[in-house]
Amino acid sequence: MAVLLKPDVPNWRARPVFAHGRLRLDETLAAIAERRSDNISGALHLQGDRRALAAPSRKGLPEELLARFSARSCLTLGYMPWARIGKTIIIALARPGDIGAIRRELPDWDGKYAFATAPPDEIRTAVAQAFSDRLAQAAETRCPAFLSCRNWRVSRRSVLALALVLISTLALAPFALLAALLVWITAMNFLTMALRAVGLRESFRRIPEEVSPGANVTTLFQHRTLPRVSLLVPLLGEDVVLRNLVSALEKTSYPHERLDVKLVIEADDRATILALAQIDLPDWMTVLPVPPSALRTKPRAMNYALDFCDGEIVGVYDAEDRPEPDQLLKVVEALHSGPPDLACVQGYLDFYNTHTNWLSRCFAIEYAVWFRVLLGGVQRLGLPIPLGGTTVFFRRALLQEVGGWDAHNVTEDADLGMRLARFGYRTEMVPTVTMEEANCHPMAWIRQRSRWLKGYAITWATHMREPGVLLRDLGVSGFLGLQVLFLGGLTSYLATPLFWLLWTATFGLDLALWQALPAPLWIAFFSSMIIGQMLMLAVAFRATSAPERRHLWPVVLTLTLYWPLGAVAAYRAVLELFTRPFYWAKTRHGL
Known part of the structure; x- marks a missing residue:
């Protein structure tokens, strides 16, 4: 009534x-x-x-x-x-x-x-x-058009023209094309090496991860001023892991009456709907159906849910996540004590199934390298941080100001990190860990990695539409950082077949090939590849040096066999750039 x-x-x-x-x-x-x-x-x-x-x-x-x-x-x-x-x-x-x-x-x-x-x-x-139709449409266009990839179009004529140029160059000036490729790959390798070196150095200076919520949160709790926190959990075909998800969220030590959890589902996802019907959800968890659309992406669902949130802080979790119980207290403390331009904090990610197989262990090493070493270098150099897709928390007002997520970008998290930086806002790491499920099936791994690399490529192209404006927004260091962070990995993966081909040519003693290009270029290229790999191994050993990760050390030496999977994913990503740029390759969990 x-x-x-x-x-x-x-x-x-x-x-x-x-x-x-x-x-x-x-x-x-x-x-x-x-x-x-x-x-x-x-x-x-x-x-x-x-x-x-x-x-x-x-x-x-x-x-x-x-x-x-x-x-x-x-x-x-x-x-x-x-x-x-x-x-x-x-x-x-x-x-x-x-x-x-x-x-x-x-x-x-x-x-x-x-x-x-x-x-x-x-x-x-x-x-x-x-307002169903209106809200659904708004979710797809929330990000400003000039910062969104939704206008990405590649015509057949453009593809044919590009292919013709490459074939003609290869036929008429193969060594010039090879020289250009070697210069580009070498430059990106040296920039990536510099980032790894800075991250490695910073890893010996950083504060230990085991940090408990401090006096600020205790004072806030005593005075009942803890802010309301909204958590978005996008779900699609996640019926297998739902019970574990609800159980993990119920273990949080944050006062439940200050939580607003949105389980965001697609309105036609029958499997998830039936699974949710069998779970007795607490009153602070709400199921929010998203109206169907031809565009079916995680960022679209989160944009739709954002208007239904009532928390001052908005966080994102994935369906398989198991966050630390005191994680939200640490997040609140970091945002409460941070400066006004601190828009986002990102937690660390780790895996709970590293013992499954060799692929899951390699994946765990890769995540450890990124979160425990490389991001330290990114922060030390003042570069914009490409966010992860989970365990990220925003001041809601600032998230809305920058336009939420780009509904068409399949790496909406990394894109949002760049957009926050362009608006003058900062992101910091917060010392808390969320356990996830490592992708341990080769084809599923390739699909997921190709989506990430495709999104990185689209994000780079979107922000580079007006390089002068981007340079003004990010400064010289931020501008160069964007090139390294988004093109560095893609370049390394795409260059893998060329590296092995040239390495094979070394044993074949094809003198014509070596004499066609200057010796310093060959030296620089092979030095960047070999030293880069050695530095990467050093970073990997450092990232896995904690007692709970030392069981991964033997696997570090096999990473050379892991990178070819990334090359397959990279070439698939390039193909999808021209065929299915907005297609979201869903990762199944609970397998």
């Missing part, structure tokens, strides 16, 4: 939760009283101190009238045009304290507005139903 408030209710001023250290009555009751509509309605009526009248059931508004309202505003402020009675439109709202702000958002109307309180969940459901 909703509570109708008189149309002449004065403007109420909402009190910021985090700034003043007090919880709003309606938020506390909604969380602790299990969101029972009778309790909430009554409490809200008492808070507003107005007489209650019976509210009519919603009959819906004509489309032409509904079109005047902003779906995003309805979700942000928690209201919904509920019904029309003559010249009066009834506005259902969750918090009477927001009436003033809501009035400023309402469209011009030659009649009157009246207000009724209703449970927040009921309002959100009504908004989702009434």
